[in-house]
Amino acid sequence: MPAQDFARAEQLGFEQCARAMQQLLRNAPPGWAFVLLVAWEPIGPRPLLIWLAAAAVLWLLCQLQLHRILARGAQRERDANALALAAVLDGASWGLCAWAVAGHSPVLDAWLIILMCGVGAISATAYLTHLRAYAWQLGAYWLPLAASTAWQGAPAWQLTAGSLLFYVLLFWLMRPVSARLIEGLRLQIDNERMAQQLRENLERKAHEAATDALTGLANRRSLDQLLDAWLQRPPTQEGLAVLMLDIDHFKAVNDRHGHGVGDATLKTFAERVRAQLRSSDQCARYGGEEFCVLLPGATHEKALEIAERLRAAVASQPLLSEPLVDNTVSVGLAWMAEGDDAATLLQRADAALYEAKRSGRNRVVAA
The missing domain is CATH 3.30.70.270 (Reverse transcriptase/Diguanylate cyclase domain)
Known part of the structure; x- marks a missing residue:
């Protein structure tokens, strides 16, 4: 494949990732409701409402960042860092949930690891065409849990280590899938170019067949x-x-x-x-x-x-x-x-x- 096709495929994947992230954010409020339902009674309202307010602010900032990227036409070379920031905001809104919930009880920790693994797996679909942003999202998602574990004297170290292992394996397994998607985009671009060349050749042949070569008039x-x-x-x-x-x-x-x-x-x-x-x-x-x-x-x-x-x-x-x-x-x-x-x-x-x-x-x- 020509080098420009690879660059165009990565650019197309970048655009698709930004739009998919925007769609993914719509799933956050139902997830928040699930956390409140499970943790409200064991933990109490105050820490959960603080987390919810912080998560809502980060979620809104992420939405605004993605809107700004897409409104001006997402460009990989120009907007890669801006998209990474949006991924960090997305991950941090869920990572703060781990800070608020982890270590209170084995039952809550079990629910939390289900939530964290589920959110990480669901998010993967949005980031498949731009894995760099996914790495930032997972890091922002996991670090608050690690900080909470260190702060509390490691009562949730198994949750922290298990989720880290899951994220590393998930990211590793996504790499070949992402590469195949980018390759598919490159093939799509190449096919579109060949189809355009074919259309132009057919139009030229049709014009030549209907035109007198010397005078340019119809034949x-x-x-x-x-x-x-x-x-x-x-x-x-x-x-x-x-x-x-x-x-x-x-x-x-x-x-x-x-x-x-x-x-x-x-x-x-x-x-x-x-x-x-x-x-x-x-x-x-x-x-x-x-x-x-x-x-x-x-x-x-x-x-x-x-x-x-x-x-x-x-x-x-x-x-x-x-x-x-x-x-x-x-x-x-x-x-x-x-x-x-x-x-x-x-x-x-x-x-x-x-x-x-x-x-x-x-x-x-x-x-």
Whole structure:
């Protein structure tokens, strides 16, 4: 995998961890209620309410920290320490519970170790894609218990040692799981990139298949598809006019100047024709020096006006100045009639073009 894919996977895992932590915090209030239910009578309200107030403050600070990270767009390089602080706040809110409850009775210690192991295991799901933050959370979770054990003269040393062993084993077992998740994210990123490349290649191939490479206009295949799509539309009052254009005496350009000049002439001709058309019109290279223009919605008068404008634009100035190429264009015009198919419509336009050529060139003839 490319190095950038690994960095992007870690960044994606970082974002997922921050959002999962936000979701995880919603489970805290029910856990607090469980602690109060189990410990209220053996310990009494005062230490529990002090712990609950402290836990609520830490919980709120953690929420605010995560909101700040996500609101500005979580960035691993910039926000790693900020997320570690949020994990410490999350862990400390539960670690203070151990300070308040541990060492009062074997029964409470049993409930406490169940709670601590359960919270640690549940939290693991949120931190799987960014284990560094989980290490901070577990440390903040366990240290108050260790401090309480030292303060009370080790009445809860078994709880402290057992929970530490559980956390170390849990963290160790999570490492390969986390690595596989990051690898999965890398594969996802790689697959998305390949899918994007495939889409771009398909789009490019489709464009190449529908475009004349020399002029950049639609090609004959694309023209046939456009005509077929038009003729398959539901009947409307909107008509269609077709222009067939042929550069007069183009063979002489190739014979006199070579095919390179001929190609430059075709490109200039295509640009000049395109500049005279409406945005709804479609121009295609029909073959050689012959071009076809579709004029959707053009009335007879409008189609004649566009055809004459095209003829005049070509005749008004040379297509190339060096060497001088000042060929004109002949235009055949046909309108779609009832019952026409694409071949019939093009044949009538082509017949009109032939008549324009036969009658002297540089003119427009309507079928």
